[in-house]
Amino acid sequence: MEAPEASFLELVRQRERGKLKLYIGSSAGVGKSYKMLQEAYDMRRRGVDIVVGFVETHARADTEAQLRDLEVLPRRRIEYRGVSLEEMDVDALVARRPQITIVDELAHTNVPGSRNGKRWQDVLYLLDEGINVVSAVNVQHLESLNDVMQRELGVLVRETVPDWVVAQADQVVNLDISSEDLRQRLREGKIYRAEKIEAALTNFFTDENLSTLRELALRETANSVDRAREGLIRREDGPGGAGLAPRTVDRLLVCLSSNPPLSRVLLRKASRIAGRLNSDWYCVYVQTPDERADRIDATVQRRLVDNIQLAQSMGAEVVKLEGTDVAATLVRFARERGVTLVIIGQSTRSRWHRLRHGSVVDRLIAGREGLDVLVVSLFDEAEATLLSRADLP
Numbered sequence: 524m525e526a527p528e529a530s531f532l533e534l535v536r537q538r539e540r541g542k543l544k545l546y547i548g549s550s551a552g553v554g555k556s557y558k559m560l561q562e563a564y565d566m567r568r569r570g571v572d573i574v575v576g577f578v579e580t581h582a583r584a585d586t587e588a589q590l591r592d593l594e595v596l597p598r599r600r601i602e603y604r605g606v607s608l609e610e611m612d613v614d615a616l617v618a619r620r621p622q623i624t625i626v627d628e629l630a631h632t633n634v635p636g637s638r639n640g641k642r643w644q645d646v647l648y649l650l651d652e653g654i655n656v657v658s659a660v661n662v663q664h665l666e667s668l669n670d671v672m673q674r675e676l677g678v679l680v681r682e683t684v685p686d687w688v689v690a691q692a693d694q695v696v697n698l699d700i701s702s703e704d705l706r707q708r709l710r711e712g713k714i715y716r717a718e719k720i721e722a723a724l725t726n727f728f729t730d731e732n733l734s735t736l737r738e739l740a741l742r743e744t745a746n747s748v749d750r751a752r753e754g755l756i757r758r759e760d761g762p763g764g765a766g767l768a769p770r771t772v773d774r775l776l777v778c779l780s781s782n783p784p785l786s787r788v789l790l791r792k793a794s795r796i797a798g799r800l801n802s803d804w805y806c807v808y809v810q811t812p813d814e815r816a817d818r819i820d821a822t823v824q825r826r827l828v829d830n831i832q833l834a835q836s837m838g839a840e841v842v843k844l845e846g847t848d849v850a851a852t853l854v855r856f857a858r859e860r861g862v863t864l865v866i867i868g869q870s871t872r873s874r875w876h877r878l879r880h881g882s883v884v885d886r887l888i889a890g891r892e893g894l895d896v897l898v899v900s901l902f903d904e905a906e907a908t909l910l911s912r913a914d915l916p
Contacts, residue, residue, distance in 0.1 A: 541650035545629070545692040546659040547743055549736035550728070552705055552714035553698045555659035556580065559625050560589035562657065566623065567593060574621040576649075576656075577611035577642075579628060583713060596624075601634045608634045613645050616654070623655045630664035630682040643688050660684055662740040666837055667791040667798075671739075676732050686794045687838030689743070690801075697744035702733035775864035776805040776857060777839070778849075778883070779830060785868050786830045792899050793866045794837040802864075806834035806841045807856060809849045850886035857894055864895045 546555045556578050563573050575595040580586040596619065599612035610633050616624060626649070631642040639645050646656050663672050666683040673679055689695070700708075708714055709728055777793035779786050790806065797804040808831070819827075834841050846852035857865060867884055887896045 539653055541653050541655045542693045543646065543650060543655075543691060544657045544694040544696070545689060546657075546696050546698055547689075547740050548659065548661050548698045549700075549733060549740040550661055550663070550705065552708050553700045555661075555698055556627050557583075557586045557589055558698060559627065559657050559659060560586065560593065563593055563623075563625050564589065564591055572622040574616070574619060574624050576616050576624040576626045577628075578625055581714075585713065594621075599637075601636045603634050603636060610634050610637050611642070611645060613638050613648060616649065617652050620652075620654060623657060624649065626656050626658045629658045629660040629688075630684045632682050641684075643684050647688070660689070662736060662743055665689060665743065666833075667794040668739060670788050670791055675735060676727075678727065685836050685838060686798050690798050690838075695744050697740050699737060699741065702730045702737065705733055706730075774803045774805065774860060774862045775800070775866060776807050776853070776860075776862045777834075777866040778853060778868075779806050779808040779827075779834065779841075780868070786827075787833065789866060789868050789899055790830065790834050790837060790839070793839070796864075796866065796897075797838070804839050805856075805860065805862065806831070806839040807844060807853060808842070809844045809846055809852045811845075811847060811849065850883045853883070853887065854894070862894070864897065866897045866899060868899050 546558060548555045560575070560578060563575065566573050573593075575590070575593050577596070577598070578586075578590075580590070596612060596616055598609040599615070600607050600609055602608075611626065626642065626646055629643050629646065633640055633642060633645070637645075639648065646658055649656050662668065663676075663678065663680050664682060664684050665686055667686045669680055669683055705714075706724060706728055709720055709723055712720065715723055775793065775797060777789050779789070793804055793806070796802075808827070831841050842856065844852050844856060853865065856862070865887055867887065869884065884896075884898055887894065888898075
């Protein structure tokens with residue numbers, strides 16, 4: 524069987540822009556950094572010019588041992604609020620220009636003063652410079668899973684990676700480990716320091732949480748395989764092997780309302796669906812006369828802007844439309860842009876209001892425009908209130 528690093532090297536040789544290989548794990552401690560360094564050492568022995576751009580060993584002896592005599596790029600020191608902090612030196616890495624670099628912790632937020640705000644932006648910059656990257660991320664850091672983490676695990680993840688960044692990976696590898704083996708690694712002090720072990724076992728590293736995270740990580744890896752397979756089929760089915768076969772869903776749109784907490788749920792749902800279908804997607808906000816900037820609460824306006832920025836970070840094309848009839852405006856836009864799937868949240872209007880005036884949801888479903896409509900069931904009012912008050916990234 525061909526070694527994983529060998530298949531990645533084949534990808535590396537295919538085009539000038541850098542290739543991205545991504546390890547996805549269910550949580551800290553599954554061995555992502557260890558595996559990347561092991562792979563780096565194996566490729567170095569085969570004559571590949573590879574540099575460790577940034578790896579955080581967290582003082583784990585097994586991981587530090589994997590550094591061996593690998594070339595490690597010196598870190599850049601940045602002064603911030605009277606403290607000297609270390610970050611990956613992106614400019615030095617571009618100047619060094621290795622064939623492949625190892626860049627750990629894709630979701631990391633860089634210190635102010637760095638070239639980019641997030642490490643995933645550093646990685647995209649390196650790829651554009653023609654440098655191939657091997658990186659890693661835990662599944663809970665995927666932006667579209669943010670609400671799932673909070674709702675199912677009670678964890679608010681502040682550092683996230685847009686799903687479209689993961690979707691760009693040329694190779695995705697899941698590092699899976701059983702929940703009990705991972706808990707045993709934790710007990711042995713191979714993940715956290717001794718004073719944090721008991722709290723971690725009781726809170727985050729429970730069998731139920733780890734099982735949920737393992738399932739999500741496996742599902743994300745499976746989705747990446749499906750995207751790669753579809754891409755191969757599309758290339759082979761076209762004229763001369765270079766054309767595109769029709770997609771199941773050409774384009775989809777998600778309706779952004781002025782109710783920001785619920786909109787975040789919809790955006791993450793749409794991002795996941797667009798990724799699985801390998802489809803372009805739009806985030807559409809229809810501004811009615813009653814929702815002009817001078818007529819809605821300043822807090823709602825600010826959160827609406829935040830959600831627009833969130834949609835853009837997820838890879839959506841954000842479109843603002845104006846109209847008195849929201850449903851008709853959406854249908855007209857869908858027809859013009861070739862949208863075949865509309866994602867919308869269930870109506871929050873009272874039953875009396877819906878009976879008297881109808882709702883956007885009802886009118887889209889009853890329409891005869893050939894649109895598929897997915898109505899997303901939103902969480903309860905208490906969770907919406909919690910989300911609206913949370914300082915989400």
